[in-house]
Amino acid sequence: MSTTIEQNKGFGATLWDYLTTVDHKKIAVLYLIGGGFFFILGGLEAMAIRIQLIKPANDFVSAGFYNEILTMHGTTMIFLAAMPLIFALMNAVIPLQIGARDVAFPFLNSLGFWLFLFGGILLNASWFLGGAPDAGWTAYAPLSTTSPGHGVDFYVLGLQISGAGTLIAGINFLVTIINMRAPGMTYMRMPLFTWTTFVVSALILFAFPALTVGLFLLMFDRLFGSGFFDASMGGNSVIWEHLFWIFGHPEVYILILPAFGIFSEVLPTFSKKRLFGYTAMVFATVLIGFLGFMVWAHHMFTVGLGPAANSIFAIATMAIAVPTGIKIFNWLFTMWGGSIRINTAMLWALGFIPSFTIGGMTGVMVAAAPADYQYHDSYFIVAHFHYVIVGGVVFGIFAGLHYWWPKMFGKILDETLGKITFWTFFTGFHLTFFIQHFLGLMGMPRRYWTYGADQGLELGNVISTVGAFLMAIGAIVFLYNVIITTIKGDKVSGDPWDGRTLEWSIPNPTPHYNFTQIPLVRGLDPLWIEKTEGRKGMTPAEPIGDIHMPNPSILPFVMSLGLFIAGFGAIYQIDNPIWLVVLIIGMGITFGAMFIRSVKDDHGHHIHKEDLDKGAGL
Amino acid sequence: MKGWMGKIRTLFLLSLLSLLLSGCGKENLTAFSPKGYGAEVSLNLIIISLLVMIFVFIVVMVIYTIVLIRYRQKKGQEDFVPKQTEGNKALEVIWTVIPIILLIIIAVPTVSATFDLADTTEKNDSLNISVTGNQYWWHFNYGEEEIQTSQDLYIPTGEKVYLNMMSSDVLHSFWVPTLAGKMDTNPENENTMYIEAYEEGVYYGKCAELCGPSHSLMDFKVIAVSPEEFDQWVEDMQNVNPDATPETASAQEGQALFENSCLSCHAIGSSPTAVGPNLTNFGDRSKIAGVVDYSKENLVKWILNPEEFKPGNKMSGNYSVPEPEEAEKIADYLLQLQPSEVTPESATE
Numbered sequence: 001m002s003t004t005i006e007q008n009k010g011f012g013a014t015l016w017d018y019l020t021t022v023d024h025k026k027i028a029v030l031y032l033i034g035g036g037f038f039f040i041l042g043g044l045e046a047m048a049i050r051i052q053l054i055k056p057a058n059d060f061v062s063a064g065f066y067n068e069i070l071t072m073h074g075t076t077m078i079f080l081a082a083m084p085l086i087f088a089l090m091n092a093v094i095p096l097q098i099g100a101r102d103v104a105f106p107f108l109n110s111l112g113f114w115l116f117l118f119g120g121i122l123l124n125a126s127w128f129l130g131g132a133p134d135a136g137w138t139a140y141a142p143l144s145t146t147s148p149g150h151g152v153d154f155y156v157l158g159l160q161i162s163g164a165g166t167l168i169a170g171i172n173f174l175v176t177i178i179n180m181r182a183p184g185m186t187y188m189r190m191p192l193f194t195w196t197t198f199v200v201s202a203l204i205l206f207a208f209p210a211l212t213v214g215l216f217l218l219m220f221d222r223l224f225g226s227g228f229f230d231a232s233m234g235g236n237s238v239i240w241e242h243l244f245w246i247f248g249h250p251e252v253y254i255l256i257l258p259a260f261g262i263f264s265e266v267l268p269t270f271s272k273k274r275l276f277g278y279t280a281m282v283f284a285t286v287l288i289g290f291l292g293f294m295v296w297a298h299h300m301f302t303v304g305l306g307p308a309a310n311s312i313f314a315i316a317t318m319a320i321a322v323p324t325g326i327k328i329f330n331w332l333f334t335m336w337g338g339s340i341r342i343n344t345a346m347l348w349a350l351g352f353i354p355s356f357t358i359g360g361m362t363g364v365m366v367a368a369a370p371a372d373y374q375y376h377d378s379y380f381i382v383a384h385f386h387y388v389i390v391g392g393v394v395f396g397i398f399a400g401l402h403y404w405w406p407k408m409f410g411k412i413l414d415e416t417l418g419k420i421t422f423w424t425f426f427t428g429f430h431l432t433f434f435i436q437h438f439l440g441l442m443g444m445p446r447r448y449w450t451y452g453a454d455q456g457l458e459l460g461n462v463i464s465t466v467g468a469f470l471m472a473i474g475a476i477v478f479l480y481n482v483i484i485t486t487i488k489g490d491k492v493s494g495d496p497w498d499g500r501t502l503e504w505s506i507p508n509p510t511p512h513y514n515f516t517q518i519p520l521v522r523g524l525d526p527l528w529i530e531k532t533e534g535r536k537g538m539t540p541a542e543p544i545g546d547i548h549m550p551n552p553s554i555l556p557f558v559m560s561l562g563l564f565i566a567g568f569g570a571i572y573q574i575d576n577p578i579w580l581v582v583l584i585i586g587m588g589i590t591f592g593a594m595f596i597r598s599v600k601d602d603h604g605h606h607i608h609k610e611d612l613d614k615g616a617g618l
Numbered sequence: 619m620k621g622w623m624g625k626i627r628t629l630f631l632l633s634l635l636s637l638l639l640s641g642c643g644k645e646n647l648t649a650f651s652p653k654g655y656g657a658e659v660s661l662n663l664i665i666i667s668l669l670v671m672i673f674v675f676i677v678v679m680v681i682y683t684i685v686l687i688r689y690r691q692k693k694g695q696e697d698f699v700p701k702q703t704e705g706n707k708a709l710e711v712i713w714t715v716i717p718i719i720l721l722i723i724i725a726v727p728t729v730s731a732t733f734d735l736a737d738t739t740e741k742n743d744s745l746n747i748s749v750t751g752n753q754y755w756w757h758f759n760y761g762e763e764e765i766q767t768s769q770d771l772y773i774p775t776g777e778k779v780y781l782n783m784m785s786s787d788v789l790h791s792f793w794v795p796t797l798a799g800k801m802d803t804n805p806e807n808e809n810t811m812y813i814e815a816y817e818e819g820v821y822y823g824k825c826a827e828l829c830g831p832s833h834s835l836m837d838f839k840v841i842a843v844s845p846e847e848f849d850q851w852v853e854d855m856q857n858v859n860p861d862a863t864p865e866t867a868s869a870q871e872g873q874a875l876f877e878n879s880c881l882s883c884h885a886i887g888s889s890p891t892a893v894g895p896n897l898t899n900f901g902d903r904s905k906i907a908g909v910v911d912y913s914k915e916n917l918v919k920w921i922l923n924p925e926e927f928k929p930g931n932k933m934s935g936n937y938s939v940p941e942p943e944e945a946e947k948i949a950d951y952l953l954q955l956q957p958s959e960v961t962p963e964s965a966t967e
């Protein structure tokens with residue numbers, strides 16, 4: 001992407017290019033930068049938490065501020081770091097993997113990104129405007145409805161805006177994968193990363209509306225005096241818990257399934273072997289997605305739903321372990337009999353297997369409701385979900401970044417630095433979180449600002465904090481690696497790993513239109529098939545012809561900016577009705593941009609076939 | 619089941635856990651050495667599921683290790699292309715069926731324990747106590763006995779005690795790890811759980827649901843005493859005369875001051891006022907406000923500025939702060955509120 005043509009452009013022109021781009025490859029870069037920024041922010045918040053807990057009765061941060069930090073850490077990491085980083089990889093890879101020139105709705109793709117970014121900025125603006133939300137990332141009512149100040153209002157509106165972006169992105173990928181696969185790529189020939197993206201997009205479609213509804217009700221309770229969650233007005237706070245987790249549990253699968261997809265690409269490539277049990281892998285993915293909607297109340301075993309509900313949700317939750325187990329064994333047997341090359345991408349995949357297995361084990365353990373009466377809301381749970389989210393999702397993102405970096409940026413990330421990152425991060429991760437299983441059962445509840453000196457919790461907490469510093473070092477080395485590679489790294493070929501899937505058939509740098517000719521897919525691992533039959537690249541499915549591409553547009557940016565402004569109006573109108581003007585102006589900007597979009601014909605442009613090999617449109 | 623479970627448990631705790639940690643946490647706080655029925659049921663289930671899961675982990679790690687040793691690319695084999703296996707039906711059936719069996723091993727005791735711990739058939743013949751979670755303290759109301767207390771929950775050992783829980787504000791969760799798992803207190807509905815302590819002792823309780831800045835400072839205690847001592851305690855508490863005149867002059871003045879500026883929230887005796895903790899047996903407590911070390915000095919400090927100890931508490935700003943000398947006198951009054959011989963100390967003897 002960073003072609004010479006671009007490097008010669010001025011800063012202003014590049015900026016404008018990115019503000020208006022509808023190219024999935026550039027949107028991937030935007031997601032990467034945005035998600036990366038919030039990942040650093042969430043990481044700093046995590047370090048503040050661990051420093052506060054390094055010794056008993058510490059006062060590194062005050063109690064109220066601690067609650068803001070822990071709320072923002074969770075919210076940021078889930079919504080503003082993990083999700084966008086995954087979208088970065090999906091955007092970078094999916095169209096290439098299915099042999100398409102772009103996504104189905106390039107305009108919406110850009111809109112999804114800007115909504116996420118402005119939602120995230122709105123949420124974080126709370127830091128400077130009287131305090132961040134402090135009711136936990138789960139925002140349980142009545143704590144969230146009664147929390148003073150505007151923190152939780154920022155939470156509600158920030159997530160509402162960025163959530164809309166996620167929903168749009170999900171729908172876009174769903175349509176893209178259904179409609180835009182290259183000829184010959186049947187569903188059962190789709191690479192696993194495409195499959196998991198497909199399933200995850202469906203999960204987004206069904207899960208995010210529950211969050212949207214919940215946030216709306218919360219917004220009405222806080223800003224317009226309703227009482228949906230207020231027991232004294234006939235409301236019910238448990239309903240928020242249901243709405244949140246009906247969204248929240250599928251959300252954890254929305255995060256982990258793409259990571260599963262990434263490992264299912266990395267492991268075959270570096271074992272030089274076809275994915276073992278492809279069909280089973282696909283069905284396991286679908287089954288996990290399906291069951292993921294039936295288990296939300298396992299976050300609510302202690303709410304008092306009664307033994308029948310608790311038993312049903314316990315068993316449904318355990319059932320998910322079966323397809324998950326199938327996946328683990330299929331990955332192991334993908335490597336069995338292979339020819340394993342261990343580089344950084346592969347290291348992350350190899351580190352994932354034991355780490356995630358531990359997270360899955362504790363997952364089954366917390367599913368046993370009467371045992372969860374002890375684990376619940378203790379550090380054991382903190383350990384469990386970090387094993388799955390860090391050991392699964394974050395390891396997956398690292399694996400994916402190392403694997404696809406040459407596709408995204410034309411260069412391979414430095415291997416030595418990569419290995420240093422892996423080993424410090426991996427060690428730090430286990431140091432930080434393994435001990436927390438014990439801390440939990442030793443009586444340390446989660447979300448505790450401090451603990452007493454006489455409670456036997458010191459040693460575990462010190463170890464945990466030391467581990468966190470190692471993780472931070474690993475992350476810093478990774479950043480350094482990105483910078484040094486960008487400056488010094490050598491350009492590589494379009495297929496540096498001896499890849500198996502379509503994206504590796506494209507030359508480096510990837511042309512603006514991805515494929516000069518759409519390829520013909522003749523089976524699973526299409527590029528590998530061509531290679532084993534002695535061909536260098538894909539057989540084209542069409543003659544060289546004019547290529548139709550969408551035009552860039554600033555409107556997605558403007559629409560999101562409008563909602564961002566309207567968000568402030570909605571939050572502050574409760575203090576002073578004059579802010580309603582801001583709300584109206586903001587909505588006006590958004591609707592105005594939507595109106596322009598509707599009436600202005602934009603048919604895109606064509607790249608003429610005579611220009612194709614001259615590198616036009618790069 | 620109890621017999622062999624017990625054996626496995628001892629063996630297990632001895633070998634694995636004590637190896638990993640020097641001890642398993644603080645006595646009467648940790649969930650690792652249960653002294654109550656609920657905690658024991660939970661720990662048994664924890665151990666069953668952990669053993670099954672360790673088995674799975676070992677299988678995974680054995681295959682993993684073999685793969686990494688045997689199938690690394692060797693020097694000179696860069697061009698070797700392995701056989702592209704599609705899958706193996708038999709293997710796939712095995713790793714679907716065996717996990718299902720393993721999960722059934724966990725699921726059966728899970729369901730039976732879930733119903734066991736929710737059993738309310740004996741509720742009407744047992745001691746019932748209403749528990750209210752408040753930002754940031756606990757209130758206990760012995761309805762039939764007409765006793766109100768806060769922070770310290772007295773129960774008799776060896777019998778099921780039913781706790782009927784609600785919240786007066788936001789969500790909290792009642793957790794005494796050594797005696798039983800937790801249960802949330804909700805503002806709209808009453809939740810019931812029972813606890814049964816096997817031994818006398820003082821057990822540490824914590825709030826396990828984020829409830830505001832002082833969430834981590836909402837500690838309480840369960841004081842389990844023999845049934846005889848418990849009856850004694852009930853009698854003592856019932857006989858408290860809230861208007862009794864203290865012995866020292868300072869405490870007498872303190873009483874007057876207290877009645878003026880504190881009684882609107884804090885009750886003494888069985889009055890149902892519970893805007894703040896009931897202080898009937900404050901002199902028998904071992905912590906102030908659940909977390910502050912018990913001393914007159916700290917008590918005076920608390921009376922003058924509770925915010926220093928518990929950020930965001932609901933006392934700060936809602937009473938007229940006395941002069942320091944007055945606070946001393948109020949402290950003298952409160953410290954002598956010792957209605958019973960049955961105290962945390964007697965429970966640990």
Ligand code: HEM
Pocket residue numbers: 138252253255256298299300317318320321324359360361362363364365366367372375376377381384385388389392393
């Ligand atoms: C074998 C699979 C899994 C099982 C059986 C499982 C089970 C559970 C259960 C029962 C809880 C609730 C515990 C409690 O709060 O008392 C829980 C919490 C959680 N799990 Fe999982 N889980 C599994 C996998 C995952 C995955 C893949 C993710 C994310 C990628 C995940 C993320 C979380 C999170 C974030 C929480 C805590 C949420 C919170 O309270 O803030 N889990 N899990």
Ligand SMILES: [Cu+2]
Pocket residue numbers: 248249252295296298299
């Ligand atoms: Cu869940």
Ligand SMILES: [Cu+2]
Pocket residue numbers: 789790791825826827828829830832833834836
């Ligand atoms: Cu709390």
